[in-house]
Amino acid sequence: MAQQPFDVETLDASFGAVVTGVDLPSIDEAAFDALHRTWLEHALLIFPGQFLTRAEQDAFALRFGPLEFTAVAFSNVDADGRILNDPDHDVVKSLRGNEGWHHDSTYMPLQAKGSVFTAEVVTSRGGATGWADMRAAYEALDTETQQRLAGMRAYHSLYYSQSRSGYMPTKTEGGGYDMYGFHDLEPSLRPLVKVHPETGRPNLLIGRHVYGIEGMSESQSEAFLDELNAEACQPPRIHHHQWSAGDAALWDNRRLMHRGTPFDMTEPRVMWHTRIAGDPATELADNHQDQRETSGRAIMGEDTLIVG
Ligand SMILES: [Fe+2]
Numbered sequence: 001m002a003q004q005p006f007d008v009e010t011l012d013a014s015f016g017a018v019v020t021g022v023d024l025p026s027i028d029e030a031a032f033d034a035l036h037r038t039w040l041e042h043a044l045l046i047f048p049g050q051f052l053t054r055a056e057q058d059a060f061a062l063r064f065g066p067l068e069f070t071a072v073a074f075s076n077v078d079a080d081g082r083i084l085n086d087p088d089h090d091v092v093k094s095l096r097g098n099e100g101w102h103h104d105s106t107y108m109p110l111q112a113k114g115s116v117f118t119a120e121v122v123t124s125r126g127g128a129t130g131w132a133d134m135r136a137a138y139e140a141l142d143t144e145t146q147q148r149l150a151g152m153r154a155y156h157s158l159y160y161s162q163s164r165s166g167y168m169p170t171k172t173e174g175g176g177y178d179m180y181g182f183h184d185l186e187p188s189l190r191p192l193v194k195v196h197p198e199t200g201r202p203n204l205l206i207g208r209h210v211y212g213i214e215g216m217s218e219s220q221s222e223a224f225l226d227e228l229n230a231e232a233c234q235p236p237r238i239h240h241h242q243w244s245a246g247d248a249a250l251w252d253n254r255r256l257m258h259r260g261t262p263f264d265m266t267e268p269r270v271m272w273h274t275r276i277a278g279d280p281a282t283e284l285a286d287n288h289q290d291q292r293e294t295s296g297r298a299i300m301g302e303d304t305l306i307v308g
Pocket of ligand 1: 103
């Protein structure tokens with residue numbers, strides 16, 4: 001194989017690599033193809049010191065496919081520069097909710113393909129992002145459990161995850177919620193084992209948004225999923241990255257889960273998140289049509305809040 005036009009150093013985990021010697025906004029087609037293969041192999045790529053503008057970040061993400069949404073702030077600083085640290089504020093609740101392991105947008109009709117996440121302002125301590133390898137987690141299960149999981153399906157909902165973790169946002173006057181993902185559609189129904197569309201390898205599709213396995217009682221399902229999640233997110237299948245300003249990360253949301261970790265919310269923290277849309281052929285929920293254009297809150301305003 002031709003030498004890669006960048007340097008790849010694998011992480012001490014079942015997945016992930018740090019990529020250096022590349023300037024993301026200026027990579028040519030050949031370098032991009034090599035980077036795409038590296039991404040499929042390692043699922044998480046961390047690029048230190050890129051200092052991407054929001055436009056550069058979106059343009060890079062767009063090379064992987066259409067976007068679910070362009071760069072939005074994951075931040076505890078509001079538009080007027082005030083630091084938000086009131087635990088009852090919806091932004092704070094969304095950040096805290098993100099501390100549970102999850103795949104992005106599985107609660108939408110279309111699960112995300114991946115994300116580009118960058119650090120602009122970081123806190124002095126805390127605030128690492130963690131990822132967990134659901135392919136390695138599936139492969140670590142015994143054959144009996146793998147066979148039991150085959151064909152099992154469950155629902156994915158932000159109402160479930162945010163309410164279970166105690167971080168439901170404030171209801172608006174109309175009785176709905178303004179935050180992304182609190183839609184009025186049927187909760188998305190998905191298999192617990194997803195076959196990755198580009199590698200053909202099976203992985204678990206689990207995390208905090210999942211509940212209500214078909215054919216099980218609510219409590220049976222919750223106990224089963226709690227155990228599966230706890231077992232899946234263990235070393236060597238997890239990695240946490242402590243951010244420096246200018247870092248960028250790209251991950252495969254079909255294979256990996258991720259989570260935020262606590263930080264001192266009296267300090268400002270500004271991160272930017274661009275979400276790459278899933279392929280309707282392989283990331284659509286079993287009980288949905290492709291409704292990206294019509295699902296209401298999938299169309300975002302300037303102030304739309306995102307929950308993972
Ligand atoms: Fe997320």
